Amino acid sequence: MLYGRGIEQERIHRMLVRAGDGASCALVIRGEAGMGKTALLEYATGVAGPGRVLRTVGIESEMELAFGGLHQLLWPVAGHLEGLPGPQAAVLNAAFGVSGEAVRDRFGLGTAVLAMLARAAAGGPLLVLVDDSQWLDRASLDALVFAARRLHAEGVVMLFAVRDGVPxxxxxxxxxxxxxxxxxAAVDALLTDRVVALSPYARERIVEQAQGNPLALLELPAALTAEQRGGRLNPVTLPAGLASPSSRIQEAFQEQIRRLPAATRAMLLVAAADDCGDLDLVLRASARFGATLEDLEPAEDATLVLLSEHTLSFRHPLIRSATYQDAALTRRLAAHRALAEALRGDVGVGQHADRRAWHLAAATTGADEAVAAEMVGVAERAGGRQGTASASAAYERAAQLTSDSAGRAQLLAAAAITSAEAGQFDRTAALTDRVNALALDPRMLADLARVRAIVELDRGSPGRAARILLECADRIGRCADLAPVLTEAVQTAQSSGDGPLLAEVAARLPDSPQYALARAMAGPLATAGAATEPTRAGDGDADGADGADGDGFAERILAGVHGQLFADHRTALDTAVACVRDCRTQDVVGWLHTSLHLLAEAQLSLGRYEEAHAAATEGLAIAEQFGRRHRETYLRATLATLAAVRGEEERCAALGGAALEYADAHDIGLAAAHAHRALGLIDLGSGDAGSALTRLEAARSRVGHPALTAFLLPDLVEAAVRAGRPERAAEPVVLLTRWAGAARQPAAAALAARCRALTGPDEEVEERFTAALGLHDAGPAAQPFERARTELLFGEWLRRERRRTDARAHLRRALEAFDGLGARSWAARARTELRAGGETLETGGRPDELLGRLSPQEREVVRLAATGATNRQIATQLFLSPRTVGHHLYRAFPKLGITTRNDLPSILDRER
Known part of the structure; x- marks a missing residue:
């Protein structure tokens, strides 16, 4: 029976009832130790019924064993592996250590876990319990949280119990x-029903000390003697101060443990030192202390442990903690040595070898090169299974065990790099502070600097990240390949929007062909477009992932960004498509969100809005999953720009505002410029030119390099002219013309010609608009939105010149293009101009607005289904379960007015 948890029980009950109807949901139950988290999980188990529960428990001693928690959870339903697609089955077998292969694709693993849970729920609602999540190995927790965030219509309920106050x-x-x-009231009921009689004084002290903690209310009285419970002596075992209930509970457990026989305490200590639940292992290790199975009886009688034929578990995690912490250091070391010896015969390829190595490390107080080498092996195995958090911990312990100062620096650097790969940026920062950089070779020093820059980029500012990279370049000089360091310095300096900093980076770039692209990106505008042939989209080393690897991707992304900045959108698109493809096929997760951002920007420039939305949405989900706040900010700005083009004012304001908030707080000038531009574009489309001008000038103020401002100058010029402030367009037109000359692309020249038409003398306006339209059509990649805007502006000018027939021809073409793109506010502007020119237009909705009725997730599912992809294929790409895909299609068909998948291609064709 639970006391005082009626509201919480009702919430869980409703979740399970909805699961019976096919809905899925997840919940994190938080609280300090003893608050009843585990009791609520047990309540949920009772409601779910037998055979419908999967459970895993975080174990502190196994935190560094990658995928241990996931193995415990899913092994009971391992039979469903055979029904999964080959890649998903393979990645789970690798995580479980069955195949001996490496787990390289964390997103593939998360999708496989989701698919596994969906299959396990096929026979009815499924309850998934994760107790003591704070002690689950990070690789398992990441995979389970990934699945939890994507639950929708599988009939799965996931409950995580997390102890507050524990890292x-x-x-x-x-x-x-x-x-x-x-x-x-609940406190009084619990003490009355569950606790032996207490004197009023003792009861008052218990209530005061427990502070409403249910476990404390039960365990503190158990630690008292009969005399203390009766009030004949002060309950001196209760601390006088108001320390946390967790510490008081632990002290109460320690009082109970100290009353046990010595042999029993020895066995409990061995169990606490490993806590894998393997009774046979505990018995083998305890035999070295002369203890036997019978010595566990007193602990079992006191309900401190629970025993079965093969397992031993502590009734509460704090009992294990109290057992271990109350033992002297020498006894703890002896317990770990005994466990290591007992595991010697079990060592093979897998977690037994890792557990033995960790016990050896725990039993070692000084330097020991042999144990250090074993820990390096643990790190390498963990890293190979994408257990990067585990690998980092193993490298750090190896560093503590070696007496070689240079080796220690290398190992700490490796620990920092792998912790960054795991997204543990606070830990990465602490580790880098301990590294003696002077003892690193140039390659490791460069890798460490790049990791420090990644941490700074996501937690601090891109300007400081660029400084870290420049300092590294100055230190290692020409004794190492500086290209990866300086390439990233260019990108981080660009992100800052700091013109002088970018110039400083440019000054560091050697005058050699290897750095031509970086010089083109960082140098003066006069030479910026004159880069040598960019790295081909399919070239480059694709070994990299997070952290310091992926040199080839960095260069390729730089080439794509160069194309985007200088209006070579086809090169940007081809590069981005190849990078995304290689990230997926080679499991290079660390570059996927960046590649998707480049892809979305290129597709946005080319008017492929549905595809751009899909790429940006996926990129944002990945960046959020791994805590890449810097990239999240850019992706939100991209999505805000898409919303602005479509006239979705509320969505644009929400996304642009969120991007601005983070960009302003972290001095990400370029991201702030993109967010301001999106907000200015929505104003410009709706006809509020004054507000648009303010936004766009704010955007321009955030970046100090002409190439970085070119993307917003056409909007700024139009806003200034429409707001009646043509003088504020003069300099932007000059800069835009220079940029177009450097870019050497028809798309850039078209924008410059359009803006010169807006600001030039009347006798040259028509010639310049006509030239702009010709240039729009001359490029290798059409930009339908920009061409439509040129038609609109030309038509508006012609109408003011009373050339209504000529004006209507351009305005009709503009309206048709805007309607096709779903650019509602811009289409409204064109309609207004046509009506003002005497044209009668039909009112009402358009058939090609059907996709606007769908949620973003439904749109992505429909888009892929229209290509002929199966539910399973769609689920794999969007990181959903097949049942969720089916649910989205079920909801989308009525909104689209169709009944079968065969009708989807025609809907998409009309939208285009």
């Missing part, structure tokens, strides 16, 4: 339930 286990993006202390 690790932070779960974002999932609803949270915080357990508070029990109210006085």
């Amino acid at each position: 690790g286990g932070q779960i974002e993006g999932v609803p949270q339930l915080l357990l508070q202390g029990l109210d006085p």
Whole structure:
């Protein structure tokens, strides 16, 4: 029976009832130790019924064993592996250590977990419980949270129990339930029903000390003697101060443990030192202390441990903690040595070898090169299975065990690099502070600098990240390949929007062909478009992932950004498509969100709005999953720009505002410029030129390099002219013309010609608009939105010149293009001009606005289904379950007015 948790129980009950109807949901139950998190999980188990529950428990001693928690959870339903697609089955077998292969694709693993849960729920609602999530190995927790965020219509309920106040286990993006202390009525009922008689004085002290913590209310009285419970002696075992209930509970457990026989305490210590639940291992290790199975009886009688034929578990995690912490250091070391010896015969390829190595490390107090070497092996195995958090911990322990100062620096650097790959940026920063950089070879020094820059980029500012890279370049000089360091310095300096900093980076670039592209990106505008042939989209080393690898991707992304900045959108698109493809096929997750951002920007420039929305949405989900806040900011700005083009004012304001908030706080000048531009574009489309001009000038102020401002100058010129402030367009037109000359692309020349038409003398306007339209049509990649805007502006000018027939021809073409693109506010402007020119237009909705009725997730599912992809294929690409895909299609068909998948291609064709 639970006391005082009626509201929480009702919430869980409703979740399970909805699961019976096919809905899925997840919940994180938070609270300090003893608040009843595990009791609520047990309540959920009772409601779900037998055979419908999967459970895993985080174990502190196994935190560094990659995928241990996932193995415990899914092994009971391993039979469903055979029904999964080959790649998903393979990645799960690798995570479980069955195949001996490496787990390279974390997103593939998360999708496989989601698919596995969906299959396990096929026979009815499924309850998934993750207790003590703060102690689950990070690789398992990441995969499970990934799945939890994408639950929709599988009939799965996931409950995570997380202890507050303990590092690790932070779960974002999932609803949270915080357990508070029990109210006085519940406290009174619990003590009356469950606790032996207490004197009024003892009862008052227990209530005061427990602070509403249910476990404390039960365990603190158990630690008292009969005399203390009766009030004949002060309950001196209760601390006088108001320390946390967790510490008081632990002290109560320690009082119970100290009363046990010595042999029993020895066995409990061995179990606490490993806590894998393997009774046979505990018995083998405890035999070295002369203890036997019978010595566990007193602990079992006191309900401190629970025993079965093969397992031993502590009734509460704090009992294990109390056992371990109350033992002297020499006894703890002896327990770990005994476990290592007991595991010697079990060592093979897999987690037994890793557990033995960790016990050896725990039993070692000084330097030991042999144990250090074993820990390096643990790190390499963990890294190979994408257990990067585990690998980092193993490298750090190896560093502590070696007496070689140079080796220690290399190992700490490796720990920092792998912790960055795991997204543990706070830990990365702490580790880098401990590295003696003087002891690193140039390659490791460069890798470490790039990791420090990644951390700074996501937690601090791109300007400081660029400084880190420049300092590294100055230190290693010409004794190493500087290209990766300086390439990233160019990109981070660009992100800052700091013109002088970018010039400083440019001054560091050697005058050699290897750096031609970087010089083109960082140098003066006069030479910026004159880069040598960019790196081909399919070239480059694709070994990299997060952290310091992926040199080939950095160069390729730089080439794509160069194309985007200088209006070579076809090169940008081809490069981005190849990078995204290679990220997927080679499991290079660390570059996927950046590649998707480049892809979305190129597709946006080319008017492929549905595809751009899909790429940006996926990129944002990946960036959020791994805490890449810097890239999140850019992707939100991209999505805000898409919303602006479509006239979605509320969505644009929300996305642009969120991007601005983070960009302003972290001095990400270029991202802030993109967000301001999106907000200015929505104003410009709706006809509020004054507000648009303010926004666009704010955008321009955030970047100090002409190439970085070119993307917003056409909007700024139009806003200034329409707002009646043509003088504020003069300099932007000059800069735009220079940029077009450097870019050497018809698309750039078209924009410059359009803006010169807006600001030039009347006798040259028609010639310049006509030239702009010709240039729009001359390029290798059409930009339908920009061409339509030129038609609109030309038509508006012709109407003012009273050439209505000529004006209507241009305005009709503009309206047709805007309607095809779904650019509602811009289409409204064209309609207004046509009506003002005497044309009668039909009112009402358009058939090609059908996709606007769908949610963003439904649109992505429909878009892929229209290509002929199966539900399973769609689920794999969008990181959903097949049942969720089917649910989205079920909801989308009525909105689109269709009944079968065969009708989807025609809907998409009309939208284009």
